[in-house]
Amino acid sequence: MRIRPLFAVVAITSLFGCANDPAPTEQLKLTEQAVAQATAVGATDDEPDMATAQSKLAQAQASVADKSFKQARMQAEQAELDARLAEAKVLTEKSNEQLTQVNTRLDRLRKQLGAAQ
Template sequence: MAVLALAGCASDPAPNEQFRLTEQALEQAKAVGATADEVPEMKLAEGKFNRAKGNMADQSFKNARMRAEQAELDARLAEAKVLTQKSEEQVNVLNTRIVRLRKQLGDAQ
């Protein structure tokens, strides 16, 4: 197992492209308002990406790639959750307005 792991390390190139993707996903999630404090997946993403950077520095490229891949999807999920929540809020706001309008219309008639 140790041999295989070593072999894996040796054959894995530096995951530069994956790092770029992960950074992009984190940026996008932040742009829609996902924060580590409010969205658990964002906290996961940031934690994993930090560890991935440490792995990169240690030339442990396979670990770096796997953590960065997970961080990317954690961030994408964080972004999606924030957007879903926003869409729910929008539906709620509209429902409230419609109820108010209906009430006013009922009063007016």
């Protein structure tokens, strides 16, 4: 008979343990990597998405310090996405610049070929 109350206490305790969110250490690592990668390709604080990513990452780190793990995870996920968006925008801009350069060279070559004929 005593086993049942003990079992109930253990079951309730384990349910409360599962309800708590663990610290989002892996998500924070992913976010920090995404911010570093965006910076590596040329994203700066001048770009709104990059500034937002860094701000949300700082908020996520503060939330971890406050043990608000669910909020920290959401902020870190948002920061990762903002950093990836900033990276994509920088890469797109660089690609467009390269495309413009190639088109300029092609136009120059066409003119040279047209003048040679």
